[in-house]
Amino acid sequence: MKTSVLLRRFAPYFKKYTGILLLDLFCASLTTVCELVLPMMVRYITEKGANDLGSLTVPVILTIGALYLLLRLIDTAANYYMANIGHMMGARIETDMRRDLFSHLQRLSYSFYDNTKIGQIMARITSDLFDITEFAHHCPEEFFIAGLKIVVSFAVLATINLPLTCIIFAVIPVMLLCSTHFNTQMRRAFKDSRHQIGELNAQVEDSLLGVRVVKSFANEEIEEEKFEQGNGDFLDIKRRMYRYMAAFHSTTRLFDGIMYIAVVVTGSLFMINGQITPADLMAYLLYVTTLLTTIRRIVEFTEQFQRGMTGIERFLELMDAPVDIDDDSGAExxxxxxxxxxxxxxxxxxxxxxxxxxxxxxxxxxxxxxxxxxxxxxxxxxxxxxxxxxxxxxxxxxxxxxxxxxxxxxxxxxxxxIGVVQQEVYLFSGSVFENIQYGRPDASREEVIKAAKLAGAHEFITAFPDGYDTYVGERGVKLSGGQKQRISIARVFLKNPPILILDEATSALDNESERIVQQSLEKLAHGRTTxxxxxxxxxxxxxxxxxxxxxxxxxxxxxxxxxxxxxxxxxxxxxxxxxxxxxxxx
Structure with missing residues (x-):
């Protein structure tokens, strides 16, 4: 997706926080004023010292110092707001995006999950959004500050010496052109990196969830080789990413030096010819330093910017996944x-x-x-x-x-x-009680116990040391197949649906467990369309x-x-x- 499209689709997330954003930008303008005033103060003192030293009295110097101290205090308060409240705005936007993404994932149909790796989804809902906090806070802030400093610096420098200003600002477009080229390559590498992280997540999840199969076939080495392959691919992408990043930063430093040389050499020649005063050259150098610091900050932010844009792009790719099955208009x-x-x-x-x-x-x-x-x-x-x-x-x-x-x-x-009892029972990580109550989240403990009794699960549950508060483990790994199946049946008993679907609910059980579960299913099916x-x-x-x-x-x-x-x-x-x-x- 184009950067302009990504930014336009990301912008609505700022709507809830418009007040915070505007105050953040106001604070950013205050910190910018503090930086831009200093060269003017230095220019004033230098000019007075060179031309009229008698007028540079102690009260004047103390007044200038007190004014600058006041500006620094304002700068400190403004910077605190930006670093604290501004960052929290970014964190809230990240939270909003993660909530929207999870909500969208809940609405997607089986078809989507049939063709998508869970590890990729996990990467997009977690690590891909980590950089959004910094991006959401710094993106408007950094570009606002940069724009303000560039405009003000150009205006001030043009009044000092227009030809020299035009020479300096002529270098900036060339610098931006080179930066854009390396930016594009970095963006592509960042996206490949995020994709490969998702692939690694999927491979690790697959291997760890199937660890019992791995161990039963003594295939640990095969899993390690598969992981090594994916890990090596990730390293190759990182190598490419850092190569472009290094070229980007090195090119920027080169232009940095060119601009300083241009100011010193050309400014000195202008001073010899009387076209600029020493005080003006001093102020000019300070403003150029401020300008270059701003450009350097934008350059440094570019890496963060590209990470943020990659995260937004991968977020939108999931958000754009169509909801195949949804309520029709007028659904009752x-x-x-x-x-x-x-x-x-x-x-x-x-x-x-x-x-x-x-x-x-x-x-x-x-x-x-x-x-x-x-x-x-x-x-x-x-x-x-x-x-x-x-x-x-x-x-x-x-x-x-x-x-x-x-x-x-x-x-x-x-x-x-509609109640569904499946062959492959899925129990959530939590207690027996929580897994049965999932059938009807507002059910009381007494209702949960009644459902467990109907499912023939009460006896083995109460035999556990912690009873209904027993932790079942990841995907119910601490329970037998028959125990898990009876808990899933109790869950449906609690739901009490008029229509029931039993999908090979006993095929994976031994004869004794099948007999017990079959009795539970017959109770469950009684009086229901099954x-x-x-x-x-x-x-x-x-x-x-x-x-x-x-x-x-x-x-x-x-x-x-x-x-x-x-x-x-x-x-x-x-x-x-x-x-x-x-x-x-x-």
């Missing part, structure tokens, strides 16, 4: 759900693939029915269920709840009426309707007995499942 709250669900000629394919996963699905589910979905892997069982809470939107057709298109309802109210994705077909014999999904769509439909009698796909799958169970029992 879904209330008093009966639980009737209908799929009306539903097609679906993923955004990056034109091939339909589901085609022409027609299905009518009565309130309270238990619908089981079976079929080979990749037939679209989970996808079909994910369309009901609008984790993905249908490509064609529509899904209705109680006779109305689900797109007519707000996402929050729709998903609040979709059960089955891996072990023996668990869905009592389903009101069993749907057999294949690449052709819903190939078979009926009760367990009806489908066995047909001798089709379901019968074949069931016989294979039965053989597997018998071999296990033997």
């Amino acid at each position: 709250e879904l209330t008093d759900v009966v639980g009737e669900i209908e799929f009306d000629h539903v097609d679906f394919h993923y955004g990056d693939d034109d091939k339909n996963v589901l085609s022409g699905i027609q299905l009518h589910v009565k309130p309270g029915d238990n619908i089981a979905l079976v079929g080979p892997s990749g037939s679209g069982k989970t996808t079909l269920c994910n369309l009901i809470p609008r984790f993905y939107d249908v490509t064609a057709g529509r899904i209705l709840i109680d006779g109305r298109d689900i797109r007519d309802f707000t996402l929050h109210s729709l998903r609040s009426n 979709f059960t994705i089955a891996h072990r077909l023996t668990t869905i014999r009592n389903a009101a309707t069993i749907l057999v999904l294949t690449e052709k769509g819903i190939e078979e439909q009926g009760t367990h007995e009806e489908l066995l009698a047909k001798g089709g796909v379901y019968s074949h799958l069931y016989n294979l499942s039965d053989l597997g169970n018998n071999s296990v029992s033997r």
